Amino acid sequence: MTERMAKLDRLLALVHALSETTDGLTLDEMAERLGVNRRTAERMRDIISRHFDLDEVVDDRRKRFLIRDSLRRVYTRPTAAEVAALQAEVDGRTLAGQNAHAEQLGSLLAKVKAALDDREKRRLDPDLEALARLQRTMVTAGPIAAVAPEAVTTIQSAILCGRCVEFHYATYERPKPRWRRVIPYGLVHGPLTYLVGKMPGRDDQPVYFRLDRMSEAMLSDTIGCAPNDWDIDAWLADSFAVWRDEKQDVVLRVPRSSADRARHWRFHPRQQTEDLADGGLRVRFATGGMRELAEHLFSWGGELVIEGPDMLVAVMRERISVATTMLPTGDMRPVLSQDAATDAA
Known part of the structure; x- marks a missing residue:
């Protein structure tokens, strides 16, 4: 056994010893059990205390140490970050009006917190309060629909x-x-x-x-x-979103200037990409829901070209025509260039 493996073996042996004792072990007892000096035992104790809840008991002016919980408990105990993430999801669902899902997640959150003992709650509370106060799930514009x-x-x-x-x-x-x-x-x-x-x-x-x-x-x-x-x-992937019409072979060509953005964008779970000789990118996938896809592609205006299918091109023309009805009658204000629009944002 190499020296590095021997150190790991001793550290794991000490973890088990501290979890199996009922009275605790002093530093001298740890050193004697492992065959190391007191200073080495002290360093090993410090490493273990970073990953386990190490209890300290004073016995006749000597300190004894033990891990009260079973080792399995240590690895199933939630962290403050995990509880805060669940809290943010509950709050986000509630603010978005998704009360049915929020109620189930909230029930899970309550059970997770209830399973913590007093010592765990004291350990988590300071970090949980800070993370919960400054962490949110974004609530975007959309329908408000209450579900029983x-x-x-x-x-x-x-x-x-x-x-x-x-x-x-x-x-x-x-x-x-x-x-x-x-x-x-x-x-x-x-x-x-x-x-x-x-x-x-x-x-x-x-x-x-x-x-x-x-x-x-x-x-x-x-x-x-x-x-x-x-x-x-697989059924969900057959349509871009909710509308389910006949599947179409979609082909999008992205110029070099926007290719990097497109490489980090998911248009569809089954999309395939092809690097073009001019540095651009071609994206292909098969799906239904041309209207919702066309409306999504509005956010890519000026950054890609719809090469097919003809149905998607026709739907996009129709959505553009409808979009112009939102402008004031006779509005002659100039159209912002893409750079100007970016600067304005």
Whole structure:
């Protein structure tokens, strides 16, 4: 055994000794057990105290040290950064009006905190307070849609027991709710929460149902569950976002000036990129949802060219035409150049 490995072996042996003792070990006892001098035992104790909660007990003016918790507890105990990250997610979901998801995450946060003993809470509290005060999940512009927490619970219960879920459903075009029985194929969380499901006994593809438009959700007596080979990630990738129209082969050409930005951008989970001879980049992927893709590409105005498909080009022309209606009638103010717009921002 090399000298380095021998040091590691002694350190691990001391960790186990400190966790197995009930009365604690003095520095002299540590040194004797490991066959090292007192100064070496002291350095090893200091290293261990950085990674474990090392208790100090005074016995007849001698200090004894021990690790009270089991070693497994040390590696499953949450850190202040982990708890603060969960707190930020709960706060962000709450501010965004995603109350159903926020409630479940908040319940998890409460359980994590409740599992901490008093010593752990004292250790975490100062760091947790600082991190929680200065850490946020960004809440961006988007729909405000309240979802009843019991609707999420009902759907999750239906998934677990392999049964359909029943509810009344309304849309903007049809505000009067209609009864639905749906096989749950999954839940999708985001700015809005959706049930992915399909009607039993039909060959139709699954569709989205917004939970904020549901009412009176309940478990059905009808058996129904997603097939074993159902892949929700693959299904989601078939469309750019929520709108699901025919899949198109999308080709985007990015000039050299914007290629670096595009290399660090995800247009689609299954995108493929090709470096061009002029330093530019070509991005390819297949997806549906041309309208939502076109609206996303507005943020790339002046930095890429849509090479295909023709449908995406047509949709982009239509969205540009619609966008001009937001301008004041007869507005003749000059169009900012890209550099000027950047400076203004």
